[in-house]
Amino acid sequence: MPNLEQPVAAGQADPFLAEIQAYVATxxxxxxxxxxxxxxxxxxxxTIKAFEAQRARLRFEDEPSSFEAALRDMKEGA
Amino acid sequence: MNTWSLTEAxxxxxxxxxxxxxxLQSCLAAIDSHEAAxxxxxxxxxxxAMQAAEAADRAVASEAPLGPLHGVPLAHKDxxxxxxxxxxxxxxxxxxxxxxxxxxxxxxxxxxGSITFAGLNMAEFAQNPTGHNSHHGDxxxxxxxxxxxxxxxxxxxxxxxARFAFGALGSxxxxxxxxxxxxxxxxxxxxxxxxxxxxxxxxxSFSADNVGPLVRTARDCARVMSVIAGHDPADPTSAQxxxxxxxxxxxxxxxxxxxxxxxNPGLAGVDDAIVAAISxxxxxxxxxxxxxxxxxxxxxxxxxxxxxxISRCEGAAIHARxxxxxxxxxAVHLSGRLYPGYAIPATYYIEALSARGxxxxxxxxxxxxxxxxxxxxxxxxxxxxxxxxxxxxGQPGAEERFMAVSINTRPFNYLGLPAISIPCGFDPAGLPxxxxxxxxxxxxxRLLTLADAYQRDTRWHEALPPL
Numbered sequence: 353m354p355n356l357e358q359p360v361a362a363g364q365a366d367p368f369l370a371e372i373q374a375y376v377a378t379x380x381x382x383x384x385x386x387x388x389x390x391x392x393x394x395x396x397x398x399t400i401k402a403f404e405a406q407r408a409r410l411r412f413e414d415e416p417s418s419f420e421a422a423l424r425d426m427k428e429g430a
Numbered sequence: 431m432n433t434w435s436l437t438e439a440x441x442x443x444x445x446x447x448x449x450x451x452x453x454l455q456s457c458l459a460a461i462d463s464h465e466a467a468x469x470x471x472x473x474x475x476x477x478x479a480m481q482a483a484e485a486a487d488r489a490v491a492s493e494a495p496l497g498p499l500h501g502v503p504l505a506h507k508d509x510x511x512x513x514x515x516x517x518x519x520x521x522x523x524x525x526x527x528x529x530x531x532x533x534x535x536x537x538x539x540x541x542x543g544s545i546t547f548a549g550l551n552m553a554e555f556a557q558n559p560t561g562h563n564s565h566h567g568d569x570x571x572x573x574x575x576x577x578x579x580x581x582x583x584x585x586x587x588x589x590x591x592a593r594f595a596f597g598a599l600g601s602x603x604x605x606x607x608x609x610x611x612x613x614x615x616x617x618x619x620x621x622x623x624x625x626x627x628x629x630x631x632x633x634x635s636f637s638a639d640n641v642g643p644l645v646r647t648a649r650d651c652a653r654v655m656s657v658i659a660g661h662d663p664a665d666p667t668s669a670q671x672x673x674x675x676x677x678x679x680x681x682x683x684x685x686x687x688x689x690x691x692x693x694n695p696g697l698a699g700v701d702d703a704i705v706a707a708i709s710x711x712x713x714x715x716x717x718x719x720x721x722x723x724x725x726x727x728x729x730x731x732x733x734x735x736x737x738x739x740i741s742r743c744e745g746a747a748i749h750a751r752x753x754x755x756x757x758x759x760x761a762v763h764l765s766g767r768l769y770p771g772y773a774i775p776a777t778y779y780i781e782a783l784s785a786r787g788x789x790x791x792x793x794x795x796x797x798x799x800x801x802x803x804x805x806x807x808x809x810x811x812x813x814x815x816x817x818x819x820x821x822x823x824g825q826p827g828a829e830e831r832f833m834a835v836s837i838n839t840r841p842f843n844y845l846g847l848p849a850i851s852i853p854c855g856f857d858p859a860g861l862p863x864x865x866x867x868x869x870x871x872x873x874x875x876r877l878l879t880l881a882d883a884y885q886r887d888t889r890w891h892e893a894l895p896p897l
Binding site for chain 2: 372375376379380381382383384385386387388389391392393395396399402403405406409418419420421422423424425426427428
């Protein structure tokens with residue numbers, strides 16, 4: 353995980369950020385465009401943390417179109 | 431006549447109190463006086479609009495059947511396609527891009543008699559909550575020019591507030607209708623996900639994009655929604671649910687209606703002026719007969735975690751080709767925000783989509799089991815300036831202030847719930863404060879009734895910016 357207290361600038365060695373940059377370049381052919389991109393990519397660590405905090409709260413929904421069905425089912429008077 | 435609401439203007443044309451040409455000229459006069467300071471428009475079609483207005487007046491004279499928006503000049507966020515015309519989407523990349531089709535919502539508005547005369551400024555590709563735009567210039571708040579308008583429908587909020595148009599379409603993926611409505615002191619409705627067709631509208635995030643109006647009153651919203659809502663074969667994701675006569679339900683009667691006043695720390699309001707305005711709004715609703723009780727919203731951490739994943743992944747996918755081929759043609763803040771989306775695994779994205787239905791059911795069961803609606807600030811803090819939130823000039827803390835603007839609106843995009851923002855006061859800098867009301871899926875009529883009842887007893891929505 354990166355140290356989010358420190359600014360991440362071009363060329364700075366950050367293993368997490370380096371991993372992200374390599375992944376995005378390999379899978380999408382996209383190069384990190386600027387410093388805000390580096391900072392926000394480094395902040396993916398907090399995205400992962402927030403996402404992982406939800407693990408085991410919900411089981412995977414295996415029915416198709418569940419959101420659209422939920423919209424219909426939850427309307428007033430339904 | 432520039433103090434009229436959209437519905438008052440439409441009635442005045444129908445009753446021959448005024449002509450469509452008069453209405454258009456009043457809008458163009460306001461633009462000529464104040465556009466240099468506000469920068470709300472990207473293009474204006476004066477000649478085409480005048481021809482349309484003259485045709486509308488001929489139809490009135492010939493006693494032809496008139497639509498509910500006959501002769502009313504509207505301007506829209508510049509991401510609604512019109513066949514053969516440029517739609518910039520607020521970008522440089524699409525600066526000369528010509529659409530090959532017309533958005534269904536524009537077709538419906540035109541069939542109802544309205545006149546589209548301008549394309550409005552917006553965040554680049556609808557991707558920021560403040561109104562910054564490095565290609566077409568930042569849009570400025572008509573109430574206090576150095577401050578943000580809210581975004582991404584910045585020009586829509588500013589243009590309606592400054593009386594450049596009687597109404598405008600915006601789009602809302604994380605708050606982009608409600609935020610400028612709040613910041614500019616107008617009324618803006620984000621409908622239920624799937625309620626309004628998105629065919630011919632620039633996509634930002636397929637799962638969370640919504641089309642809706644920014645206008646002066648709840649009644650105006652009802653009028654526009656009655657025209658644009660409903661299934662569209664060109665958008666298979668649009669709902670088959672029947673469309674209500676939204677205006678018919680505007681009774682002013684709130685007796686027995688139960689409203690939850692959101693009490694979650696942060697969401698309930700951060701600054702004293704905001705908390706006081708929302709509390710005063712609750713009192714107005716109580717005096718109309720509503721029962722207002724505190725409520726704590728559940729699952730907000732989960733909604734934030736999952737909602738952010740979906741919009742970032744979908745936005746990144748839509749922009750992948752340009753991010754490969756011409757990343758330097760985006761604003762720094764936009765390419766910076768798009769980039770992390772390419773690193774999020776597909777399994778996260780699918781899990782976030784999968785959780786959406788269960789979380790909506792849980793939220794509605796818990797919150798709306800005993801309540802008809804909830805209320806909270808649209809923006810929980812006083813408005814920041816454009817400078818303080820500019821990620822282009824690297825102000826310290828700009829990214830945090832930038833994203834904090836939309837913290838109260840984003841949850842309802844993930845949940846797909848309808849939400850309306852109405853003016854409910856002013857902060858110490860003279861900037862409008864917005865009250866957000868949220869209800870069950872497809873309960874737009876409920877929200878409009880609440881908002882209309884509030885506006886019967888208050889005058890915030892009638893205030894004019896000190897231009």
